[in-house]
Amino acid sequence: MLDPELISHILQFRDDRNWKQFHNPKDLAISISLEAAELLENFQWSGIDVKATEKTEKIAEELADVLIYCTLMADAMGLDMNQIVANKLEKNADKYRVEKSFGNKKKYTELE
Amino acid sequence: MLDPELISHILQFRDDRNWKQFHNPKDLAISISLEAAELLENFQWSGIDVKATEKTEKIAEELADVLIYCTLMADAMGLDMNQIVANKLEKNADKYRVEKSFGNKKKYTELE
Amino acid sequence: MLDPELISHILQFRDDRNWKQFHNPKDLAISISLEAAELLENFQWSGIDVKATEKTEKIAEELADVLIYCTLMADAMGLDMNQIVANKLEKNADKYRVEKSFGNKKKYTELE
Amino acid sequence: MLDPELISHILQFRDDRNWKQFHNPKDLAISISLEAAELLENFQWSGIDVKATEKTEKIAEELADVLIYCTLMADAMGLDMNQIVANKLEKNADKYRVEKSFGNKKKYTELE
Numbered sequence: 001m002l003d004p005e006l007i008s009h010i011l012q013f014r015d016d017r018n019w020k021q022f023h024n025p026k027d028l029a030i031s032i033s034l035e036a037a038e039l040l041e042n043f044q045w046s047g048i049d050v051k052a053t054e055k056t057e058k059i060a061e062e063l064a065d066v067l068i069y070c071t072l073m074a075d076a077m078g079l080d081m082n083q084i085v086a087n088k089l090e091k092n093a094d095k096y097r098v099e100k101s102f103g104n105k106k107k108y109t110e111l112e
Numbered sequence: 113m114l115d116p117e118l119i120s121h122i123l124q125f126r127d128d129r130n131w132k133q134f135h136n137p138k139d140l141a142i143s144i145s146l147e148a149a150e151l152l153e154n155f156q157w158s159g160i161d162v163k164a165t166e167k168t169e170k171i172a173e174e175l176a177d178v179l180i181y182c183t184l185m186a187d188a189m190g191l192d193m194n195q196i197v198a199n200k201l202e203k204n205a206d207k208y209r210v211e212k213s214f215g216n217k218k219k220y221t222e223l224e
Numbered sequence: 225m226l227d228p229e230l231i232s233h234i235l236q237f238r239d240d241r242n243w244k245q246f247h248n249p250k251d252l253a254i255s256i257s258l259e260a261a262e263l264l265e266n267f268q269w270s271g272i273d274v275k276a277t278e279k280t281e282k283i284a285e286e287l288a289d290v291l292i293y294c295t296l297m298a299d300a301m302g303l304d305m306n307q308i309v310a311n312k313l314e315k316n317a318d319k320y321r322v323e324k325s326f327g328n329k330k331k332y333t334e335l336e
Numbered sequence: 337m338l339d340p341e342l343i344s345h346i347l348q349f350r351d352d353r354n355w356k357q358f359h360n361p362k363d364l365a366i367s368i369s370l371e372a373a374e375l376l377e378n379f380q381w382s383g384i385d386v387k388a389t390e391k392t393e394k395i396a397e398e399l400a401d402v403l404i405y406c407t408l409m410a411d412a413m414g415l416d417m418n419q420i421v422a423n424k425l426e427k428n429a430d431k432y433r434v435e436k437s438f439g440n441k442k443k444y445t446e447l448e
Binding site for chain 2: 002003006009010013016017018019021022024025026027029030032033035036037039040042043046049050051052056059060061063064065066067068070073074077079081082084085086087088089091092093096098101102103104105
């Protein structure tokens with residue numbers, strides 16, 4: 001997703017403000033959830049308009065905030081984002097086998 | 113955050129299963145919110161244990177799911193993740209000036 | 225919403241299991257958020273089907289869980305649910321004046 | 337929870353503004369999730385202060401908003417709140433048997 005220098009920029013932003021002291025995993029998990037809600041707010045009352053194109057700029061900003069907090073959480077926990085995503089994709093490939101999931105939006109727990 | 117080939121892998125995973133048809137922005141925003149909740153669930157009832165280190169593996173998996181859905185949403189909306197994060201950092205730098213925010217966890221709306 | 229004896233039943237359920245020790249406001253706020261996500265999950269990938277009628281039973285269960293945790297949070301904080309709702313309605317009536325909000329789904333911050 | 341006349345007041349508030357047209361179940365589920373996030377925001381960065389007592393007034397307001405949207409969702413789906421909560425408590429009693437759950441915060445899926 002993000003260039004390494006952009007990740008450094010995010011961490012520098014935090015350190016310039018001496019914010020690392022607040023960045024425990026629990027509060028960062030809360031923060032990701034809050035930013036995800038702000039992202040979702042752009043679709044509140046949109047009904048069957050599932051694109052909300054008139055709000056693209058705001059959506060981009062909130063999606064960016066989710067990504068920023070994910071970066072901060074990975075750093076706080078010493079996790080490598082590429083590694084954990086690669087591992088999860090492998091696990092998901094097993095839960096969602098192509099032959100059962102093709103064109104099927106069911107959750108893996110509901111796939112027979 | 114993620115290497116370009118990993119991003120391609122995420123999109124390929126989606127296309128192998130013919131899932132793009134379900135990936136409208138509203139349902140993807142819902143999905144990011146749901147994965148953020150699954151991440152947060154690891155801290156439910158942890159009280160003052162803000163690290164929950166015994167759950168690191170599960171936390172890593174759920175953080176990965178948030179990142180995967182962010183990638184899918186960026187793709188569905190034609191957004192460049194590096195670009196939107198760089199833009200948002202610039203905006204945040206203005207909302208959270210170092211001189212007012214140093215060591216201060218207040219929201220920008222509450223900074224005098 | 226709920227009958228007083230049902231509220232007593234909820235609190236008794238908690239006390240029978242000696243769970244009050246875990247019920248601090250922060251973890252209860254997390255719990256309400258998690259149950260709200262489980263409620264929302266019923267609409268993930270529903271696209272323009274905004275009713276998801278085939279999932280009514282599951283929706284009812286998750287809505288009930290949100291209500292149960294709201295009751296537990298009000299109890300943990302010594303809040304009277306009727307009182308706080310009555311107060312908030314009064315405040316909302318001021319933010320959303322009928323003449324400006326009639327048939328208008330805009331947030332109060334966007335009402336001119 | 338709420339007195340019947342308070343519930344009528346909530347529904348009247350909606351009807352005075354001609355808002356029922358926007359109140360489909362999917363957008364109401366989104367709304368409950370958003371209000372739950374606003375409630376949770378009061379605990380962001382609180383660290384090991386799990387009470388955030390200085391924010392009690394704001395917490396009460398956001399908890400009230402969750403309850404208001406739950407009432408609106410129950411009405412939109414024709415659900416009786418007392419009934420669904422009574423049903424769910426019965427189901428929960430079976431998932432969380434006193435002998436296994438006493439003083440134990442584990443999720444039912446993890447109870448041996």
